[in-house]
Structures are given as C-alpha cells and as structure tokens.
Amino acid sequence: MTRIDITHAGSLPRTPELIAANAARTFADDGLTLQRTPEFETLLADAVADLVRRQRDLGITIVGDGEYGKAMSSSLDYAAWWTYVFQRVEGLEITGEDIFTEPPQRSAPGDVRLTSFPDRRDWVRFADAYLDPEHPVLEQSPATAFPATTGPLRYTGQEALATDIANLRRGIASTGAEQGFLTALSPGSAARIANRHYASEEEHIWAWAEVLREEYTAITQAGFIVQIDDPSLAENWDQISPEPSLEDYLAFTRIRVEALNHAIRGLPEELVRLHLCWGSWHGPHTTDIPFADIAELVLEVNAGSYSFEAANARHEHEWRVWEHVELPAHKRIAPGVVGHATNVVEHPELVADRIERFARIVGPERVIASTDCGLGGRIHPSIAAAKLESLGQGARLAEQRLEAAVTIV
Numbered sequence: 288m289t290r291i292d293i294t295h296a297g298s299l300p301r302t303p304e305l306i307a308a309n310a311a312r313t314f315a316d317d318g319l320t321l322q323r324t325p326e327f328e329t330l331l332a333d334a335v336a337d338l339v340r341r342q343r344d345l346g347i348t349i350v351g352d353g354e355y356g357k358a359m360s361s362s363l364d365y366a367a368w369w370t371y372v373f374q375r376v377e378g379l380e381i382t383g384e385d386i387f388t389e390p391p392q393r394s395a396p397g398d399v400r401l402t403s404f405p406d407r408r409d410w411v412r413f414a415d416a417y418l419d420p421e422h423p424v425l426e427q428s429p430a431t432a433f434p435a436t437t438g439p440l441r442y443t444g445q446e447a448l449a450t451d452i453a454n455l456r457r458g459i460a461s462t463g464a465e466q467g468f469l470t471a472l473s474p475g476s477a478a479r480i481a482n483r484h485y486a487s488e489e490e491h492i493w494a495w496a497e498v499l500r501e502e503y504t505a506i507t508q509a510g511f512i513v514q515i516d517d518p519s520l521a522e523n524w525d526q527i528s529p530e531p532s533l534e535d536y537l538a539f540t541r542i543r544v545e546a547l548n549h550a551i552r553g554l555p556e557e558l559v560r561l562h563l564c565w566g567s568w569h570g571p572h573t574t575d576i577p578f579a580d581i582a583e584l585v586l587e588v589n590a591g592s593y594s595f596e597a598a599n600a601r602h603e604h605e606w607r608v609w610e611h612v613e614l615p616a617h618k619r620i621a622p623g624v625v626g627h628a629t630n631v632v633e634h635p636e637l638v639a640d641r642i643e644r645f646a647r648i649v650g651p652e653r654v655i656a657s658t659d660c661g662l663g664g665r666i667h668p669s670i671a672a673a674k675l676e677s678l679g680q681g682a683r684l685a686e687q688r689l690e691a692a693v694t695i696v
Contacts (some may be wrong), residue, residue, distance in 0.1 A: 289651050289690040291642060291682045292348045294621060295675065296562055296594055297470040298661025299353035299626030300668035305334050310360035318381045319431055320374045320509040321358055323447075330453050331355060338455035339458030339467075343674075349512065350464045354570045356451040357470075361428035364664040365567055369429040372472045375444025376498055378436055384481045385407060388623040394527050399539040400481060407526045408574040417570065435481035439500055440494045450507045466512065468560065471502040473517030474511065474550055475543030486544060489542055496550040503551055505559040511563050514560040514594065515551070519543060520585060522566045524576035528597060533580055540584060548589050560621065564603065567660040569628055578605040582612045590618075595624035596659040598633070598641065606644045614649050623659030624681065625674045630666060630675045638681020643688060651689050656682040 301309075308330050311320040342350045357371035364620060373379055391406035404410065410417050455467045474495040478488070485491040495663045506513040520540055527536070551559055563585055564598070585593060588609040590643070596602045614620060624641040625633045638656070645654045662671040 289686045291646070291651060291686050292655040293346055293657075293679055293682045294345065294349035294468065294655050295351065295658040295662070296564075296623065296660050296661035297351055297516065298356050298357075298665075299338060299351070299662045300362070300666075300671050301353070301359050302334055303536065304330060305355060306359060306362060309358045312358075317379075319379060321436060328450065328687045330392050331450070332457065334462060334474050335383065335454040336458045339455070339464060340462050342675070343462045343464055343676045345672075346683065347675065349466045349468055350455075350456045350462075350466075351468050351470070351514075352451060352458070352461065352512055352559060353466065354470055354661065356447060356454065358430040359494040359664055360430040362664070364429050365617065366429040367545070367664055368393050368470060368661060370429050370433070370455070371442075371470060372477060372499075373431050375433055375447055375670060376440055377443050377500075378438040378440040378610075379480075380437040381432050382435045382481070382483070384435055386479060389481060394529065394530065394531055397535060398651070399527055399531050399535050401526045402528050403524060405524070406528060408528055408530065409525050409572060411528075412573065416467055417516070433480055436491060436494075437483050440486065440498045442498045444502070445505075446504055452506065452511070455511065456509065467505045468512035468514050470514045470516055470562070471506065472499060473515050473519065473543070474499055474546045475523075475540075476517050476519040479519060483642045492543060492546045493549070493603075498547040500550040502553060503559070507554050507656055509665040510558075512560050513554075513559050514562050515547065515590070516562045517547065518562075518564045519545070520563055521576055521578075521581060522564070524575045525565075530574075536576070537581070537584055540581065544584060548587075551589060556589060556618075559590040560592045560594055561585070561588050561590040563593065564660050565596060567627055567665060572601045575601055578602065579608050579611070582608050583668075586618075587611070590620040592621050592655060594614050594621040594657055595623065596626075598626040598659045603641075606648075607647045609645065614653065619653045619655055620645060620649060621655035621657040624656050625678045627662050628659065630670050632670060633677050633681070635677050635680035635684055638677055639684040639688060642682060642685035646685065647690055650687075654684070688694060
C-alpha cells in the first residue's frame with residue numbers, strides 16, 4: 288500500500304493565551320532570557336498537548352510542538368525560530384549592533400562577507416516596497432532583541448530544552464502519534480549575529496557548532512527527529528553584495544556545512560532533518576539563488592531527510608532539480624507542498640499534484656509532504672489550519688492516485 292508521511296516545517300500559530308503570557312513575562316538581567324513561572328509552564332504544556340491532538344486530527348504523521356517553547360509575544364514574528372537560542376546560550380550581550388543596524392559590507396572575489404539585512408540585494412532593489420508603511424512587507428515584532436557574541440559561548444538551555452521534550456512526549460503519548468520532531472538552529476544561521484569575541488568568522492561558526500550539538504544530541508536521544516533550521520545555506524546568497532561568483536559562494540557555504548556535520552557527528556541520520564529555505568518573509572525574492580546551484584552541497588549534510596520550499600511562486604518550478612540530482616540511498620525529502628507566503632489555501636488536488644511530482648522521481652516512500660516554512664507568526668491561525676487540512680487531504684489523494692497507477696501497471 289502506498290503511504291505518504293505528512294509533517295510541517297516547525298512553527299505553528301500560537302494561541303492568543305500563549306502570546307499574551309509570553310508578552311507578560313519579564314526579562315532576566317541579561318535582557319535576553321524570559322523568566323519562567325509555574326503558571327506559564329502549565330499553560331505551555333496544555334497548549335502543546337492540544338496542538339499535537341489537532342495535528343493528529345488533520346492526518347499529520349510526524350508531529351511537532353509548533354515551536355511553542357520558542358517565545359513569540361506577537362502574532363507576527365518571523366524570527367522566533369532563531370531568537371529562541373539567545374535565551375539558551377551564555378556569551379551573548381545586547382550591544383545595539385545587529386543584522387539590522389550594522390553598516391553595509393562589501394564583498395570581493397575570494398573575500399565573501401555578509402552585509403546587513405537592509406542592504407541585502409532584494410531589499411535594495413525593492414526598497415520602495417519594503418519601506419512603504421501602507422503596505423508593510425516585513426511588519427513584525429520579535430520577542431527578543433538580537434545580541435552580539437561578546438564572550439565564550441556555552442549552552443545553558445538544558446531546562447528549557449527538557450521542557451520542550453517533555454511537552455512533546457506527553458502530547459504524543461496522549462494521541463498515539465507515530466513520531467515527533469523538534470526544531471533547532473544551525474551553526475551557520477546562529478553565527479550571523481555580530482562577533483566581538485572570536486578571532487574569525489569561521490571560529491565563531493565552529494563555536495556555535497559545539498554549543499548547538501547539545502540540543503541536537505538531547506533531542507535525538509529522546510527518540511525525536513531534530514529538524515535543523517539552516518536558511519543561511521540558501522538565504523546568504525542574497526545577503527552578499529555585490530553578487531558573488533558561484534564558486535566563491537559554495538566555498539563560503541561549505542564551511543557552514545562542515546561545521547554542521549561536526550555538530551551532528553555520530554547522531555542517527557534517520558533522526559536528523561535539515562530544513563532549507565530562502566527566508567520566510569513575504570518579499571519578491573528575485574535574488575534567491577537557484578536550488579540547482581546548491582542542491583549537491585546541501586546533500587553533503589549528513590541528514591536522513593531534507594526539507595525545502597517547493598510551493599511558493601519563486602521556487603515551485605525547482606522540483607525538476609531531482610530529475611538531475613540523485614538523492615542518496617536511504618534518504619528522504621520533505622518538500623513544501625503548501626506555502627506560508629500566501630493567504631490563498633491550496634486546493635487538495637494541487638497538493639496531490641505537487642506530491643506526485645516528487646514521488647514519481649524519487650519514490651513515494653521517500654517523500655514526506657510538508658510546508659514550505661513554519662506557518663506560525665506568518666499567517667492567520669485559521670488560514671494555517673485550513674492549509675494543514677488541505678495538506679492532509681492532498682496527501683491522501685496522492686496516495687490513492689499513486690496506488691492506482693501501480694495497480695494499472
């Protein structure tokens with residue numbers, strides 16, 4: 288029997304109660320760490336349990352905690368997948384310098400540097416749209432400020448991580464879900480904050496690899512899949528000005544792949560999922576790097592499955608990459624077949640079409656139907672729920688079509 292697993296890319300809309308509770312929390316003296324209370328912990332645990340039940344009702348087979356343990360204090364927040372780690376690592380400090388306020392950086396052949404976010408090429412090209420207050424492209428309110436690395440990095444998030452694991456385990460136990468996953472930041476993405484301590488950018492990245500390995504290890508030891516979020520692998524291309532050569536970019540990116548492989552060394556590949564995207568903001572994305580240019584390098588990450596955007600209008604055509612790039616044996620792909628970049632809810636027939644494209648190339652058993660990126664903090668909760676419902680319906684429809692095709696043959 289043909290079976291398509293169903294999952295999502297991590298973040299799901301928080302409940303109004305959870306957002307309000309996060310907004311009411313106070314910061315510790317470091318200005319980064321949100322204080323936890325027994326009342327908040329109870330609210331969080333109940334919210335995750337309810338979320339897992341709702342995912343199961345929609346047919347999702349690989350469930351997550353919605354990143355509910357990663358603080359959002361506003362319904363619009365594109366950064367919670369990243370900023371959560373600032374509350375779990377020592378050696379960070381709010382200095383007022385960050386990816387939004389740092390001066391622009393210029394790259395040269397053989398000397399690739401990340402520039403500030405306002406100077407990234409898509410934002411510059413469409414500055415009139417990005418800066419238009421009547422049609423805001425990037426309106427959001429992150430829960431945590433961006434710090435700089437000012438001292439040796441050390442992981443201190445054991446208690447918060449243990450809570451995430453316990454909450455997901457409880458939700459799975461109460462619903463009979465087959466498998467669960469938790470998200471964690473990649474070293475390359477983490478190291479995009481200002482570095483005022485380590486001797487080089489590469490040393491900074493490798494320090495993050497050592498720190499984040501603790502999260503990856505704990506999640507997999509709990510029996511869950513760790514989804515490592517690394518949009519930097521693709522998104523950095525747009526954050527380099529002027530546009531670099533592909534050769535320079537691949538060399539720049541390989542450092543981040545090697546650091547990630549170091550961080551996941553020895554972990555069960557089947558419990559490691561890499562999430563790749565071009566950033567989840569609702570912008571034009573005309574300067575995104577083609578997937579074909581980086582696909583083989585992405586596959587060098589020692590993960591068991593690879594999650595990537597495949598539903599939005601800028602990247603849907605790239606399903607053809609898999610006609611030319613060979614997926615290594617025993618590995619799976621989790622293409623996005625519903626998107627975060629539009630309020631339009633994909634029809635189940637379209638979802639099924641998208642799933643079938645991949646299934647006919649790599650085999651149905653190697654396809655996990657997913658979302659492009661997290662839906663939480665990006666679209667309204669009711670629309671997100673409708674998209675997940677369509678995802679489940681589309682996967683069931685794709686199963687029927689694929690099974691029928693096998694029967695005919």
